[in-house]
Amino acid sequence: MRHPLVPQEKVLYNLSMRLDAFLSKFAGFSRSQSRKLIKDRAVTLNGEVANDSSAAVDEGDMVVVNGMTVEAFGMIYIALNKPADYVCSREKAEGKSVFDLVETNFSAELSVAGRLDKDTTGLVLLSNDGKFIHEVISPRNLVEKEYLVETTDEITVEQVSTLSIGVFIGKNEFSKPVFIEVIDSSHLKIVLTEGRYHEVKRLVSAAGNNVRRLHRTRIGSYVLSSRLEPGEWDYLSDAEKKRITGT
Numbered sequence: 326m327r328h329p330l331v332p333q334e335k336v337l338y339n340l341s342m343r344l345d346a347f348l349s350k351f352a353g354f355s356r357s358q359s360r361k362l363i364k365d366r367a368v369t370l371n372g373e374v375a376n377d378s379s380a381a382v383d384e385g386d387m388v389v390v391n392g393m394t395v396e397a398f399g400m401i402y403i404a405l406n407k408p409a410d411y412v413c414s415r416e417k418a419e420g421k422s423v424f425d426l427v428e429t430n431f432s433a434e435l436s437v438a439g440r441l442d443k444d445t446t447g448l449v450l451l452s453n454d455g456k457f458i459h460e461v462i463s464p465r466n467l468v469e470k471e472y473l474v475e476t477t478d479e480i481t482v483e484q485v486s487t488l489s490i491g492v493f494i495g496k497n498e499f500s501k502p503v504f505i506e507v508i509d510s511s512h513l514k515i516v517l518t519e520g521r522y523h524e525v526k527r528l529v530s531a532a533g534n535n536v537r538r539l540h541r542t543r544i545g546s547y548v549l550s551s552r553l554e555p556g557e558w559d560y561l562s563d564a565e566k567k568r569i570t571g572t
């Protein structure tokens with residue numbers, strides 16, 4: 326799914342860096358490829374052929390490589406509606422990746438803040454801001470993750486009670502949702518502040534049922550927008566980002 330290029334006002338970088346560093350950061354070339362391009366006179370800086378790899382690029386400067394303008398970008402925060410059958414990793418052998426859905430000049434810079442399993446759908450956050458990612462996934466920060474769960478079997482009172490008081494989901498691994506709500510005989514809402522491997526599936530299975538479908542609807546107090554169809558993504562505004570981490 327393509328998405329319009331980043332609006333310039335959102336991404337202007339407060340930058341001053343060497344031309345070869347600029348090309349590797351924003352155009353994806355290695356440092357040596359960047360130097361070779363400069364040597365081969367393939368790069369212009371503000372309309373003049375650049376011949377010095379160490380030339381300074383400042384905010385507002387225009388860098389063009391082989392006729393293509395290189396766009397600078399800053400901190401990026403994205404919400405994506407993950408479809409089933411996509412993995413949250415870059416491992417080609419694992420199949421289609423959420424990173425393939427974000428086709429931009431900066432997609433190589435992004436990481437996932439809280440992975441979902443291949444068959445899980447819903448809200449995934451992507452960013453190049455390591456501090457933000459840490460804040461979202463660190464259990465210390467108690468950032469809530471809300472899941473809609475469809476079970477294979479009818480939900481019983483005992484299962485709800487087990488989930489409410491918490492249960493061992495593995496050796497020495499105790500998990501207790503911060504909130505649980507029965508929606509109907511086969512649907513539950515579960516809110517966690519941790520993000521352990523297969524945590525919801527292991528919780529439901531330890532309580533005596535199984536997950537048929539799993540969908541993440543919310544992180545912090547940011548709810549996945551109904552405007553985003555599966556596979557679509559959008560930038561988070563400052564206010565939306567604040568709803569996730571509080572900062």
Ligand code: URA
Pocket residue numbers: 440441442443445522523524525526527539
């Ligand atoms: N818990 C799971 O079991 N799977 C997910 O994808 C997310 C939370």
